[in-house]
Amino acid sequence: MKKLAxxxxxxxxxxxxLTAQNHGSCDKAVLVDTSDYGPVxxxxxxxxxxxxxxxxxxxxxxxxxxVWFCIxxxxxxxxxFDLVPQNHTDxxxxxxxxxxxxxxxxxxxxxxxxxxFCQKIAMEKMVPVRANIAxxxxxxxxxxxxxxxxxxxxxxPGKHSTYSKALAVKKGERYYLVxxxxxxxxxxxxxxxxxxxxxxxxxxxxxxxxxxEITTHPKGLFNINVLDSVTGKLLKAKIRIDWVNPEGKQKIxxxxxxxxxxxxxxxxxxxxxxxKGYLIAQKTYIAQGDSDKGIDVKLFPIRAHTKMIFKHLxxxxxxxxxxxxxxxxxxxxxxxxxxxxxxxxxxKGFVNDPYKLYDDKFDQTLSSERAAAVFNYLLxxxxxxxRVQWRGYGASQMVYPEPSNEDEMEANRRVEVEIVx
Numbered sequence: 001m002k003k004l005a006x007x008x009x010x011x012x013x014x015x016x017x018l019t020a021q022n023h024g025s026c027d028k029a030v031l032v033d034t035s036d037y038g039p040v041x042x043x044x045x046x047x048x049x050x051x052x053x054x055x056x057x058x059x060x061x062x063x064x065x066x067v068w069f070c071i072x073x074x075x076x077x078x079x080x081f082d083l084v085p086q087n088h089t090d091x092x093x094x095x096x097x098x099x100x101x102x103x104x105x106x107x108x109x110x111x112x113x114x115x116x117f118c119q120k121i122a123m124e125k126m127v128p129v130r131a132n133i134a135x136x137x138x139x140x141x142x143x144x145x146x147x148x149x150x151x152x153x154x155x156x157p158g159k160h161s162t163y164s165k166a167l168a169v170k171k172g173e174r175y176y177l178v179x180x181x182x183x184x185x186x187x188x189x190x191x192x193x194x195x196x197x198x199x200x201x202x203x204x205x206x207x208x209x210x211x212x213e214i215t216t217h218p219k220g221l222f223n224i225n226v227l228d229s230v231t232g233k234l235l236k237a238k239i240r241i242d243w244v245n246p247e248g249k250q251k252i253x254x255x256x257x258x259x260x261x262x263x264x265x266x267x268x269x270x271x272x273x274x275x276k277g278y279l280i281a282q283k284t285y286i287a288q289g290d291s292d293k294g295i296d297v298k299l300f301p302i303r304a305h306t307k308m309i310f311k312h313l314x315x316x317x318x319x320x321x322x323x324x325x326x327x328x329x330x331x332x333x334x335x336x337x338x339x340x341x342x343x344x345x346x347x348k349g350f351v352n353d354p355y356k357l358y359d360d361k362f363d364q365t366l367s368s369e370r371a372a373a374v375f376n377y378l379l380x381x382x383x384x385x386x387r388v389q390w391r392g393y394g395a396s397q398m399v400y401p402e403p404s405n406e407d408e409m410e411a412n413r414r415v416e417v418e419i420v421x
Contacts, residue, residue, distance in 0.1 A: 038190025368392030
């Protein structure tokens with residue numbers, strides 16, 4: 001048995017080794033035809049042609065062992081991706097090149113004796129379309145890549161954003177991504193590609209388009225349209241989509257007027273959407289069938305005495321301490337206050353205690369302390385004290401006096417933000 005176990009381990013290790021070591025040069029780039037690839041590690045020969053000091057992030061600072069990926073674009077879209085290290089302290093860097101050799105259809109032809117991309121990279125200095133050589137950041141678990149929220153096309157060494165700006169790409173184009181682990185070439189990482197369905201890539205990258213008409217997305221996709229609740233016109237806003245079911249599915253974040261993606265039957269998502277001058281919109285949606293038509297998310301203009309409910313601003317049971325899941329709601333509220341500097345608010349705390357397990361004093365104190373915790377978070381992050389009030393209401397205003405499920409209990413256990421002026 002020990003001998004068989006040893007042989008099995010050897011075969012597995014040998015297979016992993018082959019997978020990892022096959023992609024260390026351009027002519028052996030792996031053709032990525034799935035959304036995820038890895039884990040891989042850089043075990044090829046260090047290429048000095050990819051290194052040039054003091055080039056503001058356009059090249060690696062030193063020759064490194066790298067992994068090459070070859071990406072064919074399936075349709076007109078916005079390209080984003082994540083490079084995810086196995087060890088969060090690792091420092092991943094990347095360069096992304098566009099292949100101008102239109103006749104090349106697969107990476108196997110890279111070895112044909114013609115001046116294709118792989119030969120050009122060996123013959124001349126090619127400028128990447130995107131690059132990121134910034135220091136690792138533990139706030140994003142060591143990840144790097146292209147993001148819809150990033151501002152710069154390249155990032156030089158140092159304490160900069162580990163994400164570079166998303167790239168508008170067209171069907172049939174080919175790109176070569178070369179990545180290395182500056183910390184340890186022998187530690188693995190994975191590539192996660194995101195081909196985002198968008199209607200108008202210009203609108204996504206630059207300013208709003210002039211038209212306010214809703215455009216049809218590709219068939220078979222779930223569509224989200226962001227609308228002004230008064231005029232019905234499309235609004236450019238920030239959108240975040242989190243999957244509740246299935247758990248662990250890739251979160252979507254983008255800025256635009258419309259968004260389309262695949263949503264299968266029974267999948268449950270939370271949608272958060274906001275822009276300057278409007279209240280934050282929060283919706284939960286469960287797909288009734290594969291790729292439902294979609295929904296409109298209406299944003300309401302900021303007016304006195306209107307309110308926003310943050311049901312995902314969660315606390316530890318019986319305590320005024322935030323759960324980790326509350327961080328995004330807190331950041332949403334902070335960004336709302338930052339983007340709307342003339343707004344003053346009242347933070348209201350409520351608890352769920354339908355069966356009077358605790359006395360009224362406990363409920364009142366707990367709701368007050370939770371409201372105060374949100375107040376203190378805003379103050380600690382630069383919001384003026386004169387703009388924020390807070391108050392606890394105990395269990396006196398439960399939405400469901402006799403809750404029958406967790407959703408109803410969540411509705412009772414909530415934080416409301418009322419616009420004072």
